Amino acid sequence: MTFETMGLPPWLLDGxxxxxxxxxxxxxxxxxxxxxxxxxLVVQSRTGxxxxxxxxxxxxxxxxxxxxxxxxxxxxxxELALQVHGVxxxxxxxxxxxxxxxxxxTGFTAQLEALHDGVxxxxxxxxxxxxxxxxxxxxxxxxxxxxLDEADExxxxxFYEDVRAILRMIRKIEQMFLFSATIEPGIENLISxxxxxxxxxxLSGDRVDVDRIENVAYLxxxxxxxxxxxxxxxxxxxxxxxxIFCNTRKTTESVTAYLRRxxxxxxxxxxxxxxxxxxxxxxxxxxxxxxxxxxxxxAARGIDISFLPxxxxxxxxxxxxxxxxxxxxxxxxxxxxxxxxxxSARDLHNLKRIEYRYGIKLERAQLPSREETLKMLALxxxxxxxxxxxxxxxxxxxxxxxxxxxxxxxDAETLVAMLVDQYLSAGTTAGGSVSSDRGYDDPTRTExxxxxxxxxxxxxxxxxxxxxxxxxxxxxxxxxx
Numbered sequence: 001m002t003f004e005t006m007g008l009p010p011w012l013l014d015g016x017x018x019x020x021x022x023x024x025x026x027x028x029x030x031x032x033x034x035x036x037x038x039x040x041l042v043v044q045s046r047t048g049x050x051x052x053x054x055x056x057x058x059x060x061x062x063x064x065x066x067x068x069x070x071x072x073x074x075x076x077x078x079e080l081a082l083q084v085h086g087v088x089x090x091x092x093x094x095x096x097x098x099x100x101x102x103x104x105x106t107g108f109t110a111q112l113e114a115l116h117d118g119v120x121x122x123x124x125x126x127x128x129x130x131x132x133x134x135x136x137x138x139x140x141x142x143x144x145x146x147x148l149d150e151a152d153e154x155x156x157x158x159f160y161e162d163v164r165a166i167l168r169m170i171r172k173i174e175q176m177f178l179f180s181a182t183i184e185p186g187i188e189n190l191i192s193x194x195x196x197x198x199x200x201x202x203l204s205g206d207r208v209d210v211d212r213i214e215n216v217a218y219l220x221x222x223x224x225x226x227x228x229x230x231x232x233x234x235x236x237x238x239x240x241x242x243x244i245f246c247n248t249r250k251t252t253e254s255v256t257a258y259l260r261r262x263x264x265x266x267x268x269x270x271x272x273x274x275x276x277x278x279x280x281x282x283x284x285x286x287x288x289x290x291x292x293x294x295x296x297x298x299a300a301r302g303i304d305i306s307f308l309p310x311x312x313x314x315x316x317x318x319x320x321x322x323x324x325x326x327x328x329x330x331x332x333x334x335x336x337x338x339x340x341x342x343x344s345a346r347d348l349h350n351l352k353r354i355e356y357r358y359g360i361k362l363e364r365a366q367l368p369s370r371e372e373t374l375k376m377l378a379l380x381x382x383x384x385x386x387x388x389x390x391x392x393x394x395x396x397x398x399x400x401x402x403x404x405x406x407x408x409x410x411d412a413e414t415l416v417a418m419l420v421d422q423y424l425s426a427g428t429t430a431g432g433s434v435s436s437d438r439g440y441d442d443p444t445r446t447e448x449x450x451x452x453x454x455x456x457x458x459x460x461x462x463x464x465x466x467x468x469x470x471x472x473x474x475x476x477x478x479x480x481x
């Protein structure tokens with residue numbers, strides 16, 4: 001199948017070509033026919049396989065530009081909603097179709113203006129969509145088609161009641177699409193309640209694509225500080241860019257602070273971060289101006305960074321599905337990827353569950369020693385300083401004289417270390433509110449300054465350096481016919 005033989009409207013075909021798509025990906029080819037025939041779809045396909053276009057293309061091919069919403073697409077995060085909205089905007093604009101993105105964490109004004117001006121497709125998160133519907137600022141009576149993206153998350157306890165409430169407000173659902181990388185057996189009963197004779201398209205087979213993604217586990221000592229192991233992994237792997245996944249918001253704060261304190265270009269992404277900062281961080285990552293992103297699972301859902309070479313599981317997830325969703329951030333659109341896990345003895349049970357559930361085997365790797373890590377770190381910082389020295393104006397004689405005296409001083413090592421400390425700690429980074437200094441919440445800090453438990457207490461830190469370093473329901477489908 002080609003886009004030409006799919007029977008897309010000429011304006012939509014032009015939009016597809018303008019986005020650089022050459023041939024339909026498998027999930028797009030498999031879904032298009034049944035979707036155009038009006039069938040419900042339950043689609044399981046790996047992250048990064050082209051799912052967004054798989055449901056947007058048939059919808060855009062059928063929707064008419066009336067200014068009254070007839071399509072509702074729901075996703076669990078603001079980032080995912082914005083991503084879907086962006087694709088719809090880009091592809092639908094030549095056909096006169098308009099979309100509004102409705103999500104929380106931001107003001108109502110712009111969303112109210114967009115809805116007042118008239119839209120054909122509404123994309124958003126359940127909480128804010130339900131809020132607008134109850135206020136009467138979003139009329140759901142004209143909706144005939146519904147999409148649940150990341151359906152496993154949308155039908156989980158956190159979103160289920162809001163999703164059901166929204167569906168009950170829709171008079172007649174003619175077509176429903178459920179898309180996800182993983183669909184657990186427990187969701188099947190919910191699907192049968194909400195859909196009529198759906199077509200099942202299963203392309204991921206409950207597996208991580210081992211041909212594209214290398215799954216590696218670094219063995220770490222139980223009594224050793226995990227954060228130090230992360231630094232060893234970063235020095236050994238030297239990823240051009242990576243998302244570091246943590247299980248809790250508190251851990252993201254501690255890890256980000258620790259990495260910044262040591263000069264890494266690390267930004268935080270969790271649900272506590274204001275929406276504008278979240279969007280700015282993600283955009284910097286997409287633009288290649290941010291190297292490391294420390295994130296929780298829910299915050300990173302829907303982040304589409306096509307070039308991302310690596311993800312790092314700082315904490316192995318308790319839910320095996322999350323391993324799939326995390327790992328799917330790399331190796332997207334048939335690119336190669338690498339998923340690295342920090343593995344201690346207490347993680348062995350979860351590791352075996354992941355390997356058994358998805359039929360993969362994580363390659364075991366050995367961490368470099370502490371001495372090797374420090375050597376790699378030091379050599380890299382020296383290279384950075386030399387590069388800066390090559391680009392700097394002539395250094396004043398006074399500074400050169402101070403440097404000579406420092407070199408010959410008996411405490412030269414301590415003095416240079418203090419200067420490096422100040423150099424790495426200077427300025428601020430735009431990647432969030434976490435900052436660092438001697439008294440920050442260092443996850444490896446104890447009374448002796450070298451413990452293993454996260455979240456140690458200390459003074460309020462000063463901001464990190466500015467340049468960030470060079471590292472890179474209830475039975476029956478509501479409103480059903």
